[in-house]
Amino acid sequence: MREHWDEQAEEYAKGREFSGVDERVIQLIELKPKNRLLEIGVGSGITAEKILDKCDNINYFGLDLSVNFLKATKNRLRDNISYISADAAYPPFKAAAFDLILEMNSIHHFPKDIIPKVILDIAGLLKTGGRYISVEDxxxxxxxxxxxxxxxxxxxxxxVMDGLEYHPTDEQWIEHFKNSSLKVIHLEHIVRPLNLNYYKNERDDLLQQRVRKLEELWEGEQPESTMSIFICEKL
Ligand SMILES: C[S@@+](CC[C@H](N)C(=O)[O-])C[C@H]1O[C@@H](n2cnc3c(N)ncnc32)[C@H](O)[C@@H]1O
Structure with missing residues (x-):
């Protein structure tokens, strides 16, 4: 998996634009000076940059499996955050170390079987009353x-067919959170542009027919899809 993400990093970082979803996540974040935030799958650091603009004097930890993604983040953020090169399935921190943990479109790339353990570990890293923000599509x-x-x-x-992505429904995510002492205190839906190029690169003919049909249904407008933003509190 590390090789897969290392290969993706440069192109992903180039194409990853700041979106309305990032904007909304930043609005929802409330932190005090000296609070500790862990971002799992920090990617290119595009959201981190704006969170640091909003929240003065916080301790930001960006964790990623891919060294190349961490390099992209470092180009953007220099020494403003701590870089953690690790697999989120084995987070190298003490229990109750964080006030807030954020993940955006990262957890669904973990093998389906380990997701309950990863969420349990995330909950264990949060202080009681701490928040977990999860953004999933x-x-x-x-x-x-x-x-x-x-x-x-x-x-x-x-x-998805190869099991490299797993997309539970909102209800299934809520069940995973509940099983890890994480209470969902807020759930909202927000649309984001859907990049059809990801689908156009696929070989499957039926998939290509569906892409063309979707373009027709959007009548030349930018296609969109819905994201879920969960805010959970650690009980
Ligand atoms: C789709 S990208 C999302 C990046 C960023 N959160 C964003 O919104 O742009 C998924 C990220 O999760 C990271 N990732 C995937 N599996 C991981 C794992 N097991 N542990 C830590 N990071 C992982 C990838 O390297 C990549 O940076």
């Missing part, structure tokens, strides 16, 4: 034909 209820088609496309992506 493909979990929200499908509300129209366009979303139904986009979900079918996503289910047939090779990374």
């Amino acid at each position: 493909w979990g929200a209820p499908v509300k129209d034909e366009r979303e139904k088609l986009a979900h079918e496309m996503q289910k047939n992506r090779s990374s």
Whole structure:
């Protein structure tokens, strides 16, 4: 897996733009000076940069499996955060070390079987009353034909078929959180642009037919999909 993410890092970092989802996550974050924040799968550090602008004097820890992603973050953030090169399945911290843990589109890349353990470990790293913010896609209820088609496309992506991505529903995420003493205190849905290039690179003919149909349904507009933002409190 490390090699996979190391290969992806440069292109992902180039294409990863600051979005309305990042903006909303930043609005939802409340931290005091000296608070400790851990971001799991910090990626290119694009969200971290703006969180640091908003929250003065916090201790930010960016963890990632990929050394190349951490390099991209370091280019952006220099010495403003601590870089942790580790697998989130084995987080190298003491219990109750953090006030806030954030993950955006990272946990769903972990093998399905280890997700309950990873969430349990995340809960263990939080202080009582601490917050876990999780931003995930493909979990929200499908509300129209366009979303139904986009979900079918996503289910047939090779990374999903090969078990490299796992997308529980919102209810299933909530169940995982509950089993780890994490109470969901806020859940909201927010749309983000859906990058069809990820699907256009796939070889599957049926998937390509669906991509064309989705473009028709969006009538030349930028296709979107819905993300879920969960805020959990550690009990
Ligand atoms: C889709 S990217 C999202 C990056 C960033 N959160 C963002 O919103 O742009 C997934 C990130 O999770 C990291 N990742 C994947 N598996 C991981 C693991 N087991 N432990 C830590 N990081 C992991 C990848 O290296 C990558 O940076």
